Amino acid sequence: MTRKVSYLLSAGLLAAAAVPATAQEEDALLQELAKMRAEMAQMAARVETLESELAETKAQAETNAANVQTVAVAEPASDTSIEFKGTPQITSEGGWSFKPRGRLQYDAGVVDAPDSTGREDGFGNDVRRARLGVSGDIPGGFGYKFEVDVANSDLIVTDAIISYETGNVDVQVGQFNNFQGLEELTSSLHTSFIERAAFTDAFGFIRRVGVGVTYGEGDVLVQGGVFTDNMDRLSNQNWSANGRAVYMPKFGDTQLHLGGSVHYRSYEDGNTVRYRQRPLVGFTSERFINTGNLGAESETGFGVEGAMIAGPFHAAVEGRWQNLDMPLGMDTSNFFGGYAEVGYFLTKGDTRGYKGGKFDRTKPANPVGEGGMGSLQLNLRYDRLDLNDGTIIGGTQDGYFASLVWKPTDYTMLLANYGRLEYGDAVFPTATGSRDYGADVFAVRAQIDF
Template identity: 65%
Template sequence: MTSISRISVLAMAAACGWAMPAQAQDADAAAIQQELAAMRADMARMAARMESLQSQLTEAQAKAAAAEAAAAGAVTVAEATKAEQSKTEVSWKGAPEISGEGGWSFKPRGRLQFDAGFIDAPESIGRPDGFGSEVRRARLGVEGDIPGGFGYKFEMDFAGGGAEIVDAILTYEDDGLTVSAGQHNPFQSLEELTSSRFTSFIERAAFTDAFGFERRVGLSAQYGAGDFLAQAGVFTDHVDSLPNKSFSVDGRAVYMPKLGSTQLHFGGSAHYSELNDAANSIRYRQRPLVHFTSHRFIDTGGFDATTETGYGLEAAAIEGPFHFAAEGFWQNVDRPIGDDPTFFGGYAEAGFFLTGGDTRGYKGGVFDRVKPANPVGEGGIGAIQVNLRYDFLDLTDAGIVGGTQNGYALSLVWTPTDYTRFLLNYARMDYDDALYPANGTDRDYAVDVLGARAQVDF
């Protein structure tokens, strides 16, 4: 019988008036005391247990509150991380371009051009011809923006088994003004300033290479407003030719209005260079259209010179699938002894897209990327373009007989996607006063050239 049951029995007995002997009463009182003591002990244990449970409950509540706070903190961190990630954007322009908060951006860039073809020259000149091939360009670099209006571009070319710096530029842009410092192109010729990724033939017009147009280390500025663009800079020499004391001043102005749907282009350039290197000599020469041959059929040979002064004129038009371009450039050379020669080069070309909706790209005073209206991979065949060109170069004047070229060229260009191109070129080069005589004395003959290129860029 439990303590509570016993107490209940005793209480009921007392209520009913049962009479107990004194001895029995004493015994029962002792028993009651024991039962009460046992009850107090049980109650004490229960109180201790309740206190322990209360402590555990308080601890559990504290842990739950901490877990809830931690969860809230994790959500806050996740939200902050998500907000930070939302400030970084990735777009696709042939390669991923990453843009961050404040004006940062980064994009890898590059191009691969593989050329192959045939040269057919008179056997009697004693120069090997036939099949040739090369990796024309294998470039890899980066470009991007820096907060504050600054930008950068660095690119190297690994063609030919070596490594050569192509572009290494720091720029600053502000409301139409662009200032550039480092190795970049002086402002000579629409053909020269148009990227090799977007030219209509596998090589540029002959005068651009013959007159030594190339990237040089310098400081330049250009300003564009509406249809007008002005460019000028001071340059030394190509980074691989430094140090030397030669320098040049170059400038170019372009007017590029739109007449209805027709994009027009009119430009002019000027070049002045002091030749202060140790040799103090100069040489003009040119290959027959393709680059994979080392033979130049017209060549002035080296001669002493102190300065170069050049002037160029440009004109172009784009109307739907049709485009036209023409340039002329006069290069005058001051010699310490003898008359000063003036050499001339120029070209005229016309092109037409055979595929509907395609046109030649144009941006910022130069030809730009062709973007097929119906590219391969999206149900189309890409853009197909044909081009005709007359390419003239005269390296004979003032007693210097470097020869004359009359070139007639045809190109077929297939652009499957925005970033891939295939070019097939044929040219017939008529030479007068060529460097290599045929049959011992004949320096007037023709050379036929067939060249092809596969290209990808990003």
């Protein structure tokens, strides 16, 4: 197109030059025309060069854009994944993970004891647990867990654990539950009654600061540890050691559990212990059996445990013997606690959870929100606590319990619990002086966790 313009201009100039002129003027005009043509030829060449460079630049830009798109498509996906387990659990292929965790349990009910004992009974309610925390993994086989309980406006550290796992061995350092039996190690989220068996609280099973080691391979689990006191009462004087062994074979759909544990605790000079227990629920402060404060040098405990899960049915039994060594000149005292329970799911396809030597989360086969009603479980339990031995009359408590547990979803639960407590040698006599009488308890719990 540029050349055509150049030729037209040249033709026009030549036509103009056709006007008569002198020879000298004609030579000058021809020279000027030749110069102009040369300059126009140079301009045309420059324009062609610029057009060529523009085309190359456009082609390069299109190529670069295609390469960028290819890179974006080929870029590998992030190695971080988010899985929902009550709350988001963030996991990285590099070995990091993080999960917020918590639970809220609200209890309410009625305790009915003989009026003439003078004990406060009637309606009661309580935020039984309100826990918040985090847990996760750290590259290299390490892990962490930290939880606090803020129920009743008190801030209490429950678990504060640093762990290390290698092969079949798991090491824990910090504050956590000691290895004192099936009932105690089963989370409060997954128990079949509103409270654990009476002996677990009476014999002082609490979280303590220490070091624990767990070895598990196949059907065998062995646990042991050395501990001081709970984090809020560290004295660095009292210490204890716990050991537990579990055999947990599975035959088809039937899970068996057989175990035993041993506990030893040494007390500093001048210490006392007290064994006592509430009537089933935690929202009353009354304790109808109580040894009072006893001088203590050490205590030794022995426990046996057994359980079975077969489809909708489960059974569990546990016994604990607690021996208290008292100061010189006083006899050793022996106390006992234990329970036996059975349970059955009334909803089709449901079974009790079990994992790592303890009962675990029940996951309804047909939860609410997915066309079902969740799981419904009926449980019965006999619970015995004997705090009498020799000259020590702390009383006996025989509990006959029934519970109905409804789990609409994996992380929600409603529980109704009835208990009949029969007391012998109770601490508080009636108006007639009798220490043998009964009390009735009815309680409900609403629970959610994440």
